[in-house]
């Protein structure tokens with residue numbers, strides 16, 4: 001009898017955690033996630049796949065824990081006995097990491113160390129190998145050293161978040177070399193979707209745009225519009241995580257589209273989709289500037305393409321459109337021919353024609 005594959009995911013309530021859970025459940029995995037206790041519900045991204053654990057065929061299970069709590073991580077690992085662990089949990093907002101550097105480092109750097117330690121001891125005691133995925137970030141490249149960025153480009157982190165990710169990256173390599181752990185680093189460039197957190201710039205823009213179209217908001221305040229990012233589609237990126245853990249040997253991979261676009265270009269396409277001129281709505285607020293910025297990210301994913309047979313499937317323009325559409329739909333609005341949106345209310349259908 002083959003043993004069912006069992007995954008443990010930190011950060012399961014986030015954008016990537018939810019897409020990865022869906023992906024693994026479709027592949028027949030039993031999925032376990034660690035969630036933090038909060039005073040408000042934080043599981044909306046996974047509610048649609050969650051089943052009461054008393055159900056006979058339940059395949060998704062949640063455990064309370066926190067990356068800063070080593071004892072609990074160890075206990076959950078022992079209870080679940082996963083075949084794969086995906087470490088996606090973090091204080092992942094770069095700007096916020098300047099305000100809360102110690103918490104960011106605790107969750108990102110020390111959290112990864114706690115998990116690696118727990119896996120190392122489990123493997124030593126049971127002789128069973130757990131495959132480990134570490135969510136690395138293109139933020140680690142920071143100040144431009146090389147274009148495009150590859151697995152061998154030197155890191156030059158520019159925020160507490162990025163410094164902590166660099167530590168987690170090297171600690172993962174160190175445990176691979178020192179204790180023979182099957183541990184991989186994915187160096188993922190920015191990846192977005194309708195499930196992206198509302199304070200990251202792409203979702204902040206598409207959500208505000210929908211509210212502007214609906215007449216609920218007049219202005220959108222942003223920081224630096226000239227920075228450039230390599231933006232891909234999150235659903236494509238979680239597949240790359242899984243592929244890394246299915247290889248014969250552990251390794252590190254850049255995951256990116258190979259294209260870079262500025263925040264201005266994102267605004268242009270998003271507002272253009274509903275025929276609005278972003279200049280009329282976007283205002284500057286220095287609150288959203290970072291004390292040190294990462295100006296340009298563009299990744300070379302040749303290694304992932306060659307060895308994992310991985311490809312991004314969504315173009316930049318399509319990504320922007322699908323995010324705008326999702327936020328419009330969230331407010332009951334539907335884009336038609338680029339000019340018209342239809343507002344579906346409980347009692348009637350109202351048509352709004354957007355200005356040309």
Ligand SMILES: Nc1nc2c(ncn2[C@@H]2O[C@H](COP(=O)(O)OP(=O)(O)O[C@H]3O[C@H](CO)[C@@H](O)[C@H](O)[C@@H]3O)[C@@H](O)[C@H]2O)c(=O)[nH]1
Nearest residue numbers: 092094137138139189190199200201202222223224227288
């Ligand atoms: N969040 C935000 N960013 C803004 C704003 N205005 C301009 N920006 C600029 O938009 C760019 C992207 O910002 P974010 O969307 O916050 O993402 P990030 O800092 O690039 O970090 C994301 O990607 C990393 C991978 O490279 C991830 O590791 C990280 O967790 C996060 O998801 C940055 O240069 C930021 O200065 C604003 O109002 N809010």
